[in-house]
Amino acid sequence: DKGVKPNEILAITFTNKAAGEMRDRLSHMLGGTARAIWILTFHAACGRILRREAERLGYKSTFTIYDDQDQVRLTKACLEELGKDPKRFAPRGIHSQISRMKNELVTPQQALERVASFWDQTVAETYDLYQRRLHASNAVDFDDLLMLTVQVLERFPDAREKWQKAFRYILVDEYQDTNHAQYRLLQLLAGKHRNVCAVGDPDQCLIAGTLVTMADGTKKPIE
DSSP, X not given: OTTOOGGGEEEEESSHHHHHHHXXXXXXXXXXXXXXXXXXXXXXXXXXXXXXXXXXXXXXXXXXXXXXHHHHHHHHHHHHHTTOOTTTSOXXXXXXXXXXXXXXXXXXXXXXXXXXXXXXXXXXXXXXXXXXXXXXXXXXXXXXXXXXXXXXXXXXXXXXXXXXXXXXXXXXXXXXXXXXXXXXXXXXHTTTTOOEEEOOOGGGSOOTTOEEEOTTSOEEEXX
């Protein structure tokens, strides 16, 4: 389509290797034009957006992104600050639960409201403190790149409109691997033009009987 400008295209995949291969193929096909296309992983794309919108959420655009070791180290520090024994509550295991909640777009406040056991209470309190410590350090973790970008797009209509206008076409590779946060991000970005091309691999779909969330929030077997 000659009417499409390269900078109106967002191509998303899951790994840096896949993004690099996609970029190489498009460069071979389109030459220098390919450089104007956003060809990135979900997290890299959100990182770019969040750098430009961070101040809306009280962060500076120069925020630091914590790696895996930083995240586990901070989780351990939060457990100790809360008087929890890191030998009883493994920091890596607690952080895995925090990561899961972020990928489901569950905020610390929501986690605290859903407590149903002592374990839940520990995870929720650690999550709450962990997030406050990140914010105070002008830092985010890998999962925040998605969750905070979704928050910006949901909470600020002008930001949502700007980024919806920016991307006329959105291409998604390995679509079967998207989680809830990634799905919500796509919904928000594609809300204006509604031009999404999703490529998935049926051989990587979930096993029979797996419950999937429907559009109305109910869960049904994948069949």
